[in-house]
Amino acid sequence: MVDALVVGAGPGGLAAAVALAECGLSVVVVDENPAPGGQIWRSSDGSVHHDARAWSGRARAAGVEFRQGCAVFDAPAVGDVRVVEGGSASRVRSRNVVLATGARELHLPFPGWTLPGVVGLGGLQALTKQGFPVRDRRVIVAGTGPLLLAVAAHVSAQGGRVVGVFEQASWHRVASFGLALAACPDKAFQGSALRLECADAPYRAGRWVVEAEGRERVERAIVTDGRRTESFPCDVLAVGYGLVPNGELARLLGCGLAADGSVPTDARCETVVPGVFAVGECAGVGGVDVALAEGTVAGLAIAGSPKLASAQRSRRKERGFARRLEVAFALRPELKKLPEAETIVCRCEDVRWRDLHVRSDWREAKLATRCGMGPCQGRVCGAALRFLAGYGPEDARPPLVPVPARCLAAFDTERAEGQE
Amino acid sequence: MVRTVRSCDVVVVGGGIVGAMVAWFAAREGLRVVLVEPNAPGAGATATGMGHLVVMDDSDAQFALTQLSLDLWSELLPELDAGCEWTSSGTLWVARDDEEMGLVPAKATFYRERGVKADVLSAREVADAEPNLAPMAGGLRVPGDRVVYPTNVAARLIGLAQSRYGLQRLDGRVVALDGTATLEDGSRIEAGWIVNAAGANANDLSPGLPIKPRKGHLVITDRYPEFLRHQVVELGYLKSAHAMEQESVAFNAQPRATGQILLGSSRQFAGDRAIDRAMLARMVRRALEYLPGFARLSCLRTWVGLRAATPDKLPMIGPAAPGSRVLLATGHEGLGITTSTATGRLIADLIVGRASPIDPAPYLPHRFAEVAHG
Ligand SMILES: Cc1cc2nc3c(=O)[nH]c(=O)nc-3n(C[C@H](O)[C@H](O)[C@H](O)COP(=O)(O)OP(=O)(O)OC[C@H]3O[C@@H](n4cnc5c(N)ncnc54)[C@H](O)[C@@H]3O)c2cc1C
Ligand SMILES: Cc1cc2nc3c(=O)[nH]c(=O)nc-3n(C[C@H](O)[C@H](O)[C@H](O)COP(=O)(O)OP(=O)(O)OC[C@H]3O[C@@H](n4cnc5c(N)ncnc54)[C@H](O)[C@@H]3O)c2cc1C
Numbered sequence: 152m153v154d155a156l157v158v159g160a161g162p163g164g165l166a167a168a169v170a171l172a173e174c175g176l177s178v179v180v181v182d183e184n185p186a187p188g189g190q191i192w193r194s195s196d197g198s199v200h201h202d203a204r205a206w207s208g209r210a211r212a213a214g215v216e217f218r219q220g221c222a223v224f225d226a227p228a229v230g231d232v233r234v235v236e237g238g239s240a241s242r243v244r245s246r247n248v249v250l251a252t253g254a255r256e257l258h259l260p261f262p263g264w265t266l267p268g269v270v271g272l273g274g275l276q277a278l279t280k281q282g283f284p285v286r287d288r289r290v291i292v293a294g295t296g297p298l299l300l301a302v303a304a305h306v307s308a309q310g311g312r313v314v315g316v317f318e319q320a321s322w323h324r325v326a327s328f329g330l331a332l333a334a335c336p337d338k339a340f341q342g343s344a345l346r347l348e349c350a351d352a353p354y355r356a357g358r359w360v361v362e363a364e365g366r367e368r369v370e371r372a373i374v375t376d377g378r379r380t381e382s383f384p385c386d387v388l389a390v391g392y393g394l395v396p397n398g399e400l401a402r403l404l405g406c407g408l409a410a411d412g413s414v415p416t417d418a419r420c421e422t423v424v425p426g427v428f429a430v431g432e433c434a435g436v437g438g439v440d441v442a443l444a445e446g447t448v449a450g451l452a453i454a455g456s457p458k459l460a461s462a463q464r465s466r467r468k469e470r471g472f473a474r475r476l477e478v479a480f481a482l483r484p485e486l487k488k489l490p491e492a493e494t495i496v497c498r499c500e501d502v503r504w505r506d507l508h509v510r511s512d513w514r515e516a517k518l519a520t521r522c523g524m525g526p527c528q529g530r531v532c533g534a535a536l537r538f539l540a541g542y543g544p545e546d547a548r549p550p551l552v553p554v555p556a557r558c559l560a561a562f563d564t565e566r567a568e569g570q571e
Numbered sequence: 572m573v574r575t576v577r578s579c580d581v582v583v584v585g586g587g588i589v590g591a592m593v594a595w596f597a598a599r600e601g602l603r604v605v606l607v608e609p610n611a612p613g614a615g616a617t618a619t620g621m622g623h624l625v626v627m628d629d630s631d632a633q634f635a636l637t638q639l640s641l642d643l644w645s646e647l648l649p650e651l652d653a654g655c656e657w658t659s660s661g662t663l664w665v666a667r668d669d670e671e672m673g674l675v676p677a678k679a680t681f682y683r684e685r686g687v688k689a690d691v692l693s694a695r696e697v698a699d700a701e702p703n704l705a706p707m708a709g710g711l712r713v714p715g716d717r718v719v720y721p722t723n724v725a726a727r728l729i730g731l732a733q734s735r736y737g738l739q740r741l742d743g744r745v746v747a748l749d750g751t752a753t754l755e756d757g758s759r760i761e762a763g764w765i766v767n768a769a770g771a772n773a774n775d776l777s778p779g780l781p782i783k784p785r786k787g788h789l790v791i792t793d794r795y796p797e798f799l800r801h802q803v804v805e806l807g808y809l810k811s812a813h814a815m816e817q818e819s820v821a822f823n824a825q826p827r828a829t830g831q832i833l834l835g836s837s838r839q840f841a842g843d844r845a846i847d848r849a850m851l852a853r854m855v856r857r858a859l860e861y862l863p864g865f866a867r868l869s870c871l872r873t874w875v876g877l878r879a880a881t882p883d884k885l886p887m888i889g890p891a892a893p894g895s896r897v898l899l900a901t902g903h904e905g906l907g908i909t910t911s912t913a914t915g916r917l918i919a920d921l922i923v924g925r926a927s928p929i930d931p932a933p934y935l936p937h938r939f940a941e942v943a944h945g
Contacts, residue, residue: 227848238867515611518618518722519654521829526793526871548846550870553793556834557866559873560855562848 153177155453156232156245158223158400161189163431163442164251165206170450170462171249172213179243180215181234183222183552189253190432191439193277224558225549226403229426233549233562240558247426247453250401250414251446254394254432257534260496260504261489263363264390272302272391285311288386291372293317293360296393296480297438300354306389315383317374319359319392320480328479359486363388377485392482394436395534401429402547411435411477412537412544418463419452420445428453437473444469487539496539497532499525513542526553575758579603581922582752582762584745584776586610587617588908589900590768591725592915597766598736600923605760606729607752609744613725616770616907619876621789621825621835623802624717624909625662628681629809632885632933633906636913638687639929641715643912647728655727656720656828663801664808665697665710665861671806672708679711689713703798703864711806718802718825721908745769748776748897764922766898767891771842771879773901777891781939782902784842785880788851789835793869796830805861808836820854822861832868834858836905844875878904881939886910888917888934898922899936 155171157164160182171178180187188203199207207217218236225233232243256273263269270278272294279285290311292303295318303313318325361380362373372383398406401414406422406429409415413436414422414429421428428449431442444466451459490496492505502522510516513523513536522536523529529545536542550559583594586608598604624644626637651657666672675691682689690712692700697710732738741760747753748767752760767773774780805822823835837854839847851873858865881887881902891897898921900914917934920927 225848511611514614518611518614519726524791524872526869528871549848549851549873553869553871555867556790556792556855556870557859559790559870560852560859560866562852 152230153179153243153245155179155247155249155450156181156243157249157251158182158232159189159251159253159431159433160184160187160203160207160217160219161251161253161431161442162191162202162206162439163253163433163446164189164249165203165210166443166446167249167251167428167430167450168210168215168446169206169213170447170456171454172210172215174451174454174456176454178210178215179218179245180210181218181221181223181243183220185220187217187219190273193280222552223400224551224554226400229404229424233558235552235554235558238555238557240554240561242562247428248404249446249449249453250422250427250429250433251431251442252397252400252433254396254436255530255534257392257395257538258390258531259392259486259489259535259538260494260532261361261363261390262491262494263365263369265495265498266363266365266369267367268365268369268386269363269388269390272298272389275387275389276302276305279305279309285309285387287312289314289384290387290389291315291317291360291383291385292389293319293358293372293374294389294391294393295319295482296391297476298391298393302389311387314353314385315372315374316354317358317360318354318356319483319486320356321483322356324479324481325356328475359483360388360390361489392486392538393480394432396433396436398433398544399547399551401427401433402544403549403551408544409435412534419459420449420466421452435470435473437470437476441466441469441473482538490539496535497522497525497529499523499527499532502532507536508540510540513545516540516542576751576761577605577758578761579605579739580762581605581764581766582607582760583766583768584748584752585615585768585770585772586612586725586729586740587615587768587770588613588721588725588911589770589903589914590766591728592911593766593768593900593918594738595728595732596915596919597922598732598738600919601736602922603737603739604732605739605741605762607741607743607745607754607760609742611726612729613722616876616878617725618722619787619789619874620721620905620908621823621833622719622721622908623662623825624719625802625906626682626687626713626716627809627906628678629884634681634685635929636885636910636934637906638685639916640910640913641717643916644717644719647912650728650731651719651724652727654720654723656718656723658718658826658828659714660716660718660801660826661712661714662716663692663697663700663710663712663803664806665704665803666708666806667861668708674806675709675711682713687713688715701800701803703862704803705861705863712801716802718827719908720828745776764896764898766900766918768900770901770907771877773879773899777897777899780887780899780901780936781882782879783840784877785904786837786839786841786843786847787835787876787878787905788837788846788854788873789833789876790851790855790870790873791827792832792834793871794830795832795868798832798864798868799824799826802826803861818850820850820857822857824858824862824865832865834865838878838905840880842877844877846873846875879907880904883938886914886934887936888914889921889931889936891936892940893937
């Protein structure tokens with residue numbers, strides 16, 4: 152029995168692990184990726200990102216046990232979290248669980264989005280880190296949020312030609328976010344630095360991609376401002392509409408989710424389930440600084456450390472920033488009209504919008520069309536349909552990730568142990 | 572306040588597979604039928620079932636009902652579309668040991684004497700038919716059994732009955748049956764006949780029915796075409812289905828039209844839909860004894876369904892009480908997808924006053940009243 156199990160080795164999970172272990176508590180971190188770092192500190196070409204190395208090094212020095220390539224697939228109770236590692240199941244028993252499961256990108260379906268060459272923003276970032284060539288390719292970056300600029304900067308740094316950056320939020324909103332940035336000097340620096348790096352790329356707000364055209368692969372993006380459409384030739388089109396918290400494990404443990412899909416927490420980052428804490432993106436999309444601040448708060452809160460109060464102050468500041476981000480980059484209603492009748496919405500099961508828009512809820516859509524029944528279990532299309540059609544989230548149940556059948560048969564003595 | 576009153580010949584309460592079939596068979600007779608269902612068609616127990624259409628030999632009454640049902644399914648197949656995912660893979664009943672194999676010849680004779688094709692398979696033939704099975708003592712193949720995707724069958728038949736035979740579909744919940752059917756908005760439907768096909772909820776409208784929910788787990792895998800060719804069921808299945816003890820599992824694996832494997836089955840008397848992990852584990856372990864290779868197949872999802880069980884394992888089809896105009900069509904336990912067709916037919920026959928192809932007596936609901944009073 153360890154003091155805490157941390158699920159996710161992104162910034163949130165790493166900060167929690169460090170805080171816990173440096174207070175002398177025993178900690179296990181499980182993460183499904185091969186190396187620590189989460190989304191933002193994703194390792195490229197096998198080497199570990201320097202921030203991830205620094206944080207995980209500090210955690211290891213304090214005695215944290217890392218289990219990478221290890222995913223939680225079931226959690227009947229706080230003290231009984233079941234993980235799959237190399238195809239076999241085992242159980243982690245802990246007094247507390249810190250959920251640092253991060254977020255995934257929201258992909259909205261539009262005509263042509265399944266063409267080769269059309270990718271997600273995070274997808275493009277990850278692909279270039281794995282060696283996907285962008286040098287001298289014409290790249291369009293579209294969707295919403297600060298990630299647009301980060302990805303554009305990353306692409307130009309790799310030698311790609313960013314021919315357009317299209318932000319769906321209006322100039323008005325983006326400008327007010329710029330003002331908010333000015334209120335946080337360190338972030339303003341970050342933002343302008345990003346902008347400088349891709350200064351030659353046209354950044355246009357109030358515009359969004361309505362179609363990707365091309366025969367074998369994407370050749371053009373059709374972009375609109377709601378009145379006029381324009382066509383931009385490109386080789387790669389990266390589109391992402393912000394992030395959706397990964398709340399499945401939280402739901403399975405009995406934490407309800409807020410309307411935006413985040414896990415509600417209190418000032419200690421504790422959820423409504425005693426002993427279950429949530430930090431970083433899964434507790435509300437907010438970026439790496441929120442994740443670091445919250446990881447620290449949760450760790451110190453569990454450890455009962457006197458340093459908690461000051462950590463809580465910096466968390467409040469970071470969350471305030473995150474809220475401004477959310478308002479600035481709220482999705483415009485016109486995006487609900489993106490899919491056309493023949494547009495594929497569920498890529499696992501090839502389900503088209505014409506078969507979906509007539510359904511009244513997620514369950515009916517699933518039962519009638521197999522939408523969300525494939526290997527990704529609605530991780531992608533479920534979030535899109537929540538925005539497009541207002542479907543509620545599904546209940547979470549084991550297995551949270553696909554597992555070999557033997558994992559479902561692994562724990563035979565459960566009843567007996569449950570009665571201890 | 573003006574309350575809407577409609578009138579028709581038949582009101583069907585519930586749009587699961589049973590209600591859908593009752594509406595289909597009745598509407599085809601030229602009767603004016605209204606079907607009331609608050610949700611999408613087939614979203615109740617029907618959405619959780621395996622969709623195995625199987626002739627069962629556990630009693631003469633069960634056999635007659637399932638055999639008629641399969642004949643009626645064959646006639647229906649041309650009406651079904653691709654979404655109904657029907658396949659004709661047949662059932663392979665497998666014997667683990669010589670003792671179980673000893674039961675096979677009698678079982679084969681029972682089927683054949685009643686006109687159902689059944690082949691006795693040696694150990695070798697079972698291995699050839701299903702290479703992924705552990706060594707078996709032999710088996711019995713019933714090639715006429717089929718598989719469907721039940722939810723879309725219910726939706727399809729309700730849709731066809733609307734367009735072809737003028738079936739009316741009302742979105743709503745019936746709250747009372749007292750000569751008329753009253754909906755939750757206060758509107759009423761007057762009808763010559765009211766059919767309670769509310770599945771496990773039939774009790775809400777016809778109190779005192781001896782139905783108990785019997786929970787079952789299922790697991791679906793990713794796509795593994797060719798892993799299995801038949802629906803494979805252990806010969807001990809009936810023992811499990813009939814065990815009135817609290818909990819049992821039996822090996823029952825089905826290849827879907829999508830190439831996925833659907834695994835059952837478990838039985839326990841419980842009315843909740845939470846995954847019982849110990850039960851699920853027991854069920855999967857049972858499957859691994861028969862299909863060792865199943866251990867590595869990637870499982871995408873698990874779920875629970877509730878069967879509406881009666882004390883004698885037969886459904887209740889017919890008047891709620893002798894002479895009543897409220898007809899019951901419920902209590903189908905683990906066979907309601909299969910027996911929905913015969914249920915629809917028996918109800919339609921009763922309404923139009925025609926003799927049925929099989930004797931309806933064993934399914935009449937008042938058999939339980941007689942037991943109680945006798
Ligand atoms: C696609 C994408 C691209 C992004 N790019 C940028 C960027 O360029 N700049 C920026 O500032 N921010 C970016 N972000 C946001 C950034 O990732 C977050 O702000 C930051 O990483 C938050 O850290 P976190 O710890 O909350 O989550 P994450 O970093 O997402 O870490 C969560 C970890 O938990 C693991 N996990 C989840 N569920 C389980 C489970 N059941 N079992 C085991 N492990 C599990 C995940 O695999 C992951 O490693 C991006 C986010 C996404 C989704
Ligand atoms: C795990 C499992 C596996 C199974 N496998 C098979 C199999 O392989 N083969 C097979 O033949 N059978 C199988 N079955 C059995 C089969 O699924 C059921 O017998 C069958 O679906 C019952 O159908 P139904 O229409 O009676 O019930 P339901 O599908 O539950 O339909 C009842 C409908 O009535 C509606 N309703 C309820 N109350 C009201 C009201 N007051 N007003 C209006 N409408 C109302 C509900 O919304 C519901 O849609 C299985 C069952 C389970 C649980």
